[in-house]
Amino acid sequence: MEKKVSESVINRLPRYYRYLDELIKEGVDRISSKTLSEKMGLTASQVRQDFNCFGGFGQQGYGYKVESLKESIGKILGIDRQRSAILIGAGNIGRAFALNITFEKRGFHLTGIFDNDPEKIGQTVGDIVVSDFEEVEKFIEENKPEMAIVAIPKAGVNQVVFRLKNAGIKAFLNFTHAEVEDAEDIVVENIHLGDSLMRLSYKMGEKI
Amino acid sequence: MEKKVSESVINRLPRYYRYLDELIKEGVDRISSKTLSEKMGLTASQVRQDFNCFGGFGQQGYGYKVESLKESIGKILGIDRQRSAILIGAGNIGRAFALNITFEKRGFHLTGIFDNDPEKIGQTVGDIVVSDFEEVEKFIEENKPEMAIVAIPKAGVNQVVFRLKNAGIKAFLNFTHAEVEDAEDIVVENIHLGDSLMRLSYKMGEKI
DNA sequence: GAAATTTTGTTACAAACTTTTAATATTTAA
DNA sequence: TTAAATATTAAAAGTTTGTAACAAAATTTC
Numbered sequence: 001m002e003k004k005v006s007e008s009v010i011n012r013l014p015r016y017y018r019y020l021d022e023l024i025k026e027g028v029d030r031i032s033s034k035t036l037s038e039k040m041g042l043t044a045s046q047v048r049q050d051f052n053c054f055g056g057f058g059q060q061g062y063g064y065k066v067e068s069l070k071e072s073i074g075k076i077l078g079i080d081r082q083r084s085a086i087l088i089g090a091g092n093i094g095r096a097f098a099l100n101i102t103f104e105k106r107g108f109h110l111t112g113i114f115d116n117d118p119e120k121i122g123q124t125v126g127d128i129v130v131s132d133f134e135e136v137e138k139f140i141e142e143n144k145p146e147m148a149i150v151a152i153p154k155a156g157v158n159q160v161v162f163r164l165k166n167a168g169i170k171a172f173l174n175f176t177h178a179e180v181e182d183a184e185d186i187v188v189e190n191i192h193l194g195d196s197l198m199r200l201s202y203k204m205g206e207k208i
Numbered sequence: 209m210e211k212k213v214s215e216s217v218i219n220r221l222p223r224y225y226r227y228l229d230e231l232i233k234e235g236v237d238r239i240s241s242k243t244l245s246e247k248m249g250l251t252a253s254q255v256r257q258d259f260n261c262f263g264g265f266g267q268q269g270y271g272y273k274v275e276s277l278k279e280s281i282g283k284i285l286g287i288d289r290q291r292s293a294i295l296i297g298a299g300n301i302g303r304a305f306a307l308n309i310t311f312e313k314r315g316f317h318l319t320g321i322f323d324n325d326p327e328k329i330g331q332t333v334g335d336i337v338v339s340d341f342e343e344v345e346k347f348i349e350e351n352k353p354e355m356a357i358v359a360i361p362k363a364g365v366n367q368v369v370f371r372l373k374n375a376g377i378k379a380f381l382n383f384t385h386a387e388v389e390d391a392e393d394i395v396v397e398n399i400h401l402g403d404s405l406m407r408l409s410y411k412m413g414e415k416i
Numbered sequence: 417g418a419a420a421t422t423t424t425g426t427t428a429c430a431a432a433c434t435t436t437t438a439a440t441a442t443t444t445a446a
Numbered sequence: 447t448t449a450a451a452t453a454t455t456a457a458a459a460g461t462t463t464g465t466a467a468c469a470a471a472a473t474t475t476c
Contacts, residue, residue, distance in 0.1 A: 008433065010410055014403035018385065032453060041389070045435055048454065060454040061442030077406045078413035092307050096300035097401065106402055107409035146416065147408065170416045173408055177226065181249070187411040189404050193305065194314050195222035196397050198285045200355065200381055201315035202218055203395040205286035208354065208378045216463065240423060252423090253465055260425065268424040269472035 005053045012050060013077055015040065020070035032063040079107030084145035086169075088160055090115040090123065090130045093175050094151035098125050108147060112139050133160075140167040147171040154178045213261045220258060221281055223248065228278035240271040287315030292353040294320040294377075296368060298328045298338045301383050302359035306333050316355060320347050341368075348375040355379040362386045 019040055023031060033051075037044040051057055051064075057072050058064045074080050085108040087094050094113070103109050113125055114133040123130050131139065139145075148169045152160060157178040164172070165186060172188045174180040180188045227248055231239060241259075245252040259265055259272075265280050266272045282288050293316040295302050302321070311317050321333055322341040331338050339347065347353075356377045360368060365386040372380070373394060380396045382388040388396045 006433070010407065013410065014400070014406040015387075017406065018387075018400075018403075034453080043435065044453090046433095049434080052455070056455070058454055059442070060440070061444090061452055063453065076410065078409040079406055081409075083409070083412065092300075092304035096304035099300050101402055101405065103405070106405040108405060146412065171408055171412050173404065179223075179226075187408065187416065189408040189411070191401065191404050192222070192226075193309055193399065195226075196381060196399050197309065197311070197314040197316060198222040198225065198287055199218065200379055200395065200397040201286040201289075201291070202221070202284070203397070204291065204354065204379050208395065214463070242423080251465060253467090254463095256424065257426090257464080264425060266424050267472070268470070269422050269474085271423065 009050050009053055012042075013073055016047075016050070017070060017073050017077065017079075020066055020073065023066045024070065029066050030063050031066055031069075033058070036064070077107065079105070081107055082109050083107055083147055084109060084111045084143060085147040085149060085173075086110070086112040086114065086136070086139070086145045087125075087149045087151065088114050088133065088136070088164070089150065089152035089175075090117075090120045090125055091151060094149070095125050097149065097151065097175070098128075111143055111145055112136075114139075137163065137167045140164075140169065145169065147173065149173045149175070150180070151175040217258050217261055220250075221285055224258070225278060225281050225285065225287075228274055228281065231274045232278065237274050238271050239274055241266070244272070285315065287313070289315055290317050291315055291355055292317060292319045292351060293355040293357060293381075294318070294322065294344070294347070294353045295333075295357045295359065296322050296341065296344070296372070297358065297360035297383075298323040298325075298331065298333055299359060302357070303333050305357065305359065305383070306336075319351055319353055320344075322347075345371065345375045348372075348377065353377065355381065357381045357383070358388070359383040 019036070032044075033047040034044040037047045040047070048058070051069075054072070054076055057069050082104065085103065087098055087110060090113055098110060098113065110126075110128060113128050113130045114136050115121060115130050116133040120130050121132050146169070148164050148171070150157060150160060150172055154177045157174075157176045157180065161172065161180055170186055172180050172186060174188060174190045175193070177192065177194065179190060182188050227244070240252075241255040242252040245255045248255070256266070259277075262280070262284055265277050290312065293311065295306055295318060298321055306318060306321065318334075318336065321336050321338045322344050323329060323338050324341040328338050329340050354377070356372050356379070358365065358368060358380055362385045365382075365384045365388065369380065369388055378394055380388050380394060382396060382398045383401070385400065385402065387398060390396050
């Protein structure tokens with residue numbers, strides 16, 4: 001029964017989710033794979049096959065109910081839960097991310113922020129006070145966050161990740177230039193902003 | 209002769225580039241596909257095949273010269289140039305990106321920042337003064353930037369992109385939740401931070 | 417300087433992904 | 447009530463991507 005879903009499909013799921021959210025806001029309550037595919041720049045077959053990886057939520061002759069499709073995808077992504085997350089690094093990137101992304105709509109809520117810079121400790125970001133990173137182990141033990149966003153200078157990454165891992169963190173969102181490797185007992189999502197610049201540079205070279 | 213390089217390969221190039229940069233800093237001046245593959249979590253064949261898309265820079269029995277390989281990949285990515293870029297939106301994300309990413313190492317240099325919030329106009333970010341967005345067309349005409357980083361609220365995206373396109377901008381790095389579509393005459397790289405959160409959520413559901 | 421080893425570049429193979437095609441069910445309109 | 451149109455599902459074919467194996471070339475060792 002266990003059919004594994006390919007990474008390509010997973011990577012498309014958040015985008016489906018965003019589009020469906022838009023459709024709801026526009027008041028659309030039903031959509032066909034064809035219409036959705038046109039909106040998203042895919043083929044209708046691909047859309048259907050993507051959804052069918054998870055059992056198929058459509059109705060023949062009718063299409064997909066936008067609301068319930070969105071809900072289903074949300075459940076697949078696991079964002080109907082509210083997992084506890086902490087932010088390591090209250091610099092520009094960390095603060096920007098904390099203030100701009102609606103965690104609650106994406107499966108998480110932010111419960112703590114940590115930094116090792118005395119200037120930053122005690123400041124508030126949103127409604128959270130920045131704590132000393134030295135206290136992170138104690139915080140993790142008490143509050144059991146499952147995920148950590150790492151937004152610190154490259155040099156410190158290995159040690160920080162090591163300590164967080166030991167303290168029980170199971171998932172990492174990594175903004176640093178260092179690559180945090182996937183491992184048996186943890187999951188990692190790397191966000192390399194510099195790579196995006198380089199990719200854009202390549203595309204420009206091709207077309208412009 | 210024109211063999212098109214697949215997107216998968218392109219997406220790996222920035223990562224190669226980063227690793228090679230690290231190797232140089234470690235003082236390594238030569239490396240085999242096998243060693244590099246182990247460091248990057250790929251197979252040696254894939255590494256060789258990737259490089260061969262562009263002609264092959266190695267020497268049999270010896271391996272690859274780290275320095276010249278990095279240079280070659282840099283050229284492929286087009287980051288040996290210095291294209292002019294402007295930032296639209298001096299909010300948290302925009303400022304963080306402008307201050308944290310070394311544009312010069314990635315093919316660009318930042319020449320202007322624009323916002324429509326009177327509070328932000330006149331402020332400085334790094335060494336650049338934030339200008340009124342109403343003056344962006346004039347600026348583009350005079351300075352001919354080729355790329356724009358869009359880091360504004362979702363609602364304004366379409367209009368902003370429309371104006372920038374008309375003024376002559378050919379490439380967009382999009383941080384907003386709205387999807388900026390690739391088109392014939394422009395290239396786009398979307399960075400959806402929220403999607404990364406959702407992907408991480410999914411991976412956690414699988415493993416944890 | 418010759419033999420052995422290393423390592424690339426290339427070709428062939430396998431797996432993964434996407435698209436097409438055919439089949440089946442539902443809705444809508446006559 | 448019936449028939450046509452719509453749209454999903456399932457299966458097959460085609461394409462792309464990744465892996466493995468091998469031969470040619472260069473370096474290192476003896």
